[in-house]
Each structure stands twice: as structure tokens, then as C-alpha cells.
Amino acid sequence: MLVVNGDSPLLTAASILKVIHAHQEAGSPATIASVEDPTRDDGRVIRNRDGWLERIVERKDATAEERASVHEFNVGVYCFDGSRLVEELDKIKDDNKAGEFYLTDVFLHLKPVTVVKLDDPSEAMGIKDRVRLARATDIARRRLLERLMLGGVTIVDPDSTFVDATVTIGQDTVIEPFTVLKGETQIGAECRIGPHVYIEDARVGDRSDCGPFAKLRPGTEVGEEVHIGSFAELVRTKVGRRSRVPHVSYLGDTDVGEDANIGAGTITANFDGTNKNRTEIGDGAFVGVDTMLVAPVKLGKGSRTGAGSVVTKDVPDGATAVGVPARVVRRKS
Incomplete structure (x- = not known):
């Protein structure tokens, strides 16, 4: 199952295929895409000592140390084993500072998770206001x-x-x-x-x-x-x-x-x-x-x-x- 954030117009077909192929090759229950971007401040990818995904921490829940040291961010492209996803969705809780249900919390229960790094940080840009819309439009125009x-x-x-x-x-x-x-x-x-x-x-x-x-x-x-x-x-x-x-x-x-x-x-x-x-x-x-x-x-x-x-x-x-x-x-x- 492929899930893509609806506010990411700069994602390319090549990047989505890259995530799909990695998911098929790894055979893991879930695969996500990430980018390195020191200018961002949203869903950080926290890895364990072995380099595997441990969790994704949203901006409001990140510690000062995580904000300062972690610059790998979630893109919003996910591949799931559909049956496993259905089994684990009920375990997602809203016990966070925003009081919201985060789909990314499902990765706490789906292990291991394959992480695919994309080369272009702009692909992860989410459109939340007209300022970002203008920036995304300019990037697409230049492409x-x-x-x-x-x-x-x-x-x-x-x-x-x-x-x-x-x-x-x-x-x-x-x-x-x-x-x-x-x-x-x-x-x-x-x-x-x-x-x-x-x-x-x-x-x-x-x-x-x-x-x-x-x-x-x-x-x-x-x-x-x-x-x-x-x-x-x-x-x-x-x-x-x-x-x-x-x-x-x-x-x-x-x-x-x-x-x-x-x-x-x-x-x-x-x-x-x-x-x-x-x-x-x-x-x-x-x-x-x-x-x-x-x-x-x-x-x-x-x-x-x-x-x-x-x-x-x-x-x-x-x-x-x-x-x-x-x-x-x-x-x-």
C-alpha cells in the first residue's frame, strides 16, 4: 500500500518509484522516504544505534537536543504491508502535545522500517500557506x-x-x-x-x-x-x-x-x-x-x-x- 501526503506537489514520480522499489526489495512491513534539510523544523527521523528508524518526532514533541542535532526529516511517502498496517492502526494514540493522531506513530509498532533518502530536499516541501505555495511554484517553474x-x-x-x-x-x-x-x-x-x-x-x-x-x-x-x-x-x-x-x-x-x-x-x-x-x-x-x-x-x-x-x-x-x-x-x- 502506497500513502503520500496530499500537500507535497514537488514529489517526482522517480522518487516515489524509488521508495516502492526499496520496499519491494527489503520486504519490510513499512518503508518511508526522508531528506536531509537543516532549514526544516517538522517531522524528524530518529534512528537507533544500528541506523534503523526508531520513531518520527513532530516539531512540538522534539527536544532541544533533537532540534539541534537531527536534520533528517520525514517526506510523507510511505509504503506499507497493507494487512500489517490495518492490524496496527488501532494502537495509534493522541497522547502528544498537539493532541492529534499521527499516522507516523504506527512505525512504533511496525518494525523494521526501511528508510530511503531522497537527494532533493525541496521534494519534501509541504504547502501549508500561500508563502510556501509561491516557493513551491517557483521550484516547479525552474524545473x-x-x-x-x-x-x-x-x-x-x-x-x-x-x-x-x-x-x-x-x-x-x-x-x-x-x-x-x-x-x-x-x-x-x-x-x-x-x-x-x-x-x-x-x-x-x-x-x-x-x-x-x-x-x-x-x-x-x-x-x-x-x-x-x-x-x-x-x-x-x-x-x-x-x-x-x-x-x-x-x-x-x-x-x-x-x-x-x-x-x-x-x-x-x-x-x-x-x-x-x-x-x-x-x-x-x-x-x-x-x-x-x-x-x-x-x-x-x-x-x-x-x-x-x-x-x-x-x-x-x-x-x-x-x-x-x-x-x-x-x-x-
């Missing part, structure tokens, strides 16, 4: 970043980088400082992300870059070799291969084709007060600076808009539209 770095991802500043466990990042991608990657985000290979970039539930293709100061919201898909520049925000938007959204733009509910250029200050007005509407920007389109695209609207392949245009009607392939509201002034010959 994830180390795994990414060992897998070929460059994390320029681990102290300021936050990546969820569900995020995937390709080899040779560089993550700049103050980057936050959340949810089911997928970043391709050889990308550059950041600094100051927030991406959630979005995909970025190989060899693309994003940032600084950019935000990709859920439902966004960025193709290969795409440039998303500073102060750009995209949501539920698809950007085709080799297209560019250089800076200071908002694209919501938009489909951008390949090799398109979105000028600075471009806005897709996707909400009409009731519904979210889509904008389509064709392959090779060139959107002039400060263009407003009032959805639903379509810019054809190779079309262009003049600076400051407000586009309320579709622009045909190869045509140029300018003005407020925009009018087609040149068509493809």
Missing part, C-alpha cells in the same frame, strides 16, 4: 525551464520567464526575459520570443519571432517565418507564412494570407456590438499605416490600402483603396 534548456531551448533569464507545463517549445528557440507562455501554447523551432511577450493557447510556427511587448491570445495561429513586432495584439487570428505584423496593431478574428504586410496602427474592428466578425487579408496584401478594417470585410490578394483608410467594403484582388470611407482608386489591369 520546467531546466528541462526545456536541456532539450535545446535558450532561456535568456530564467528568473523572469514563466512557462506552463503544457507548453511545448522547439529546439534552438530563444526565449527572452519577461516572457509568459501559458496553456496549450506551441512554439516552433528556431523562433525568438520576447522580451515582454504574453502568449496563451496559441501556436507560433518555425523560425518566427514575436515581440517585444506583444500579446497572442487564445485561438491565434502564426505560420512559419512570420514577424510579429512590438505592441501587437492578436486573438483568434491566423497569420500565413512570411507575413509581417510589425508593430502597434490589433488583429481580432482575422485571417492573414502569406507574404502580407500589416502597417503600423492597423486595427480590425471585429465587434459590431452584438457579434464578432471576421476579416480576411489575402496573400501579398499591403495594409497601409493606421488602416481600420471594419469587419466583416475582405482585402483581396495583392490589394493595398492607403494610410489612414477606413475600409468598410471588400477590396478586390490587386486593387488599391484609400480614404474615409475607403474607395477603390486603382484596379488591377
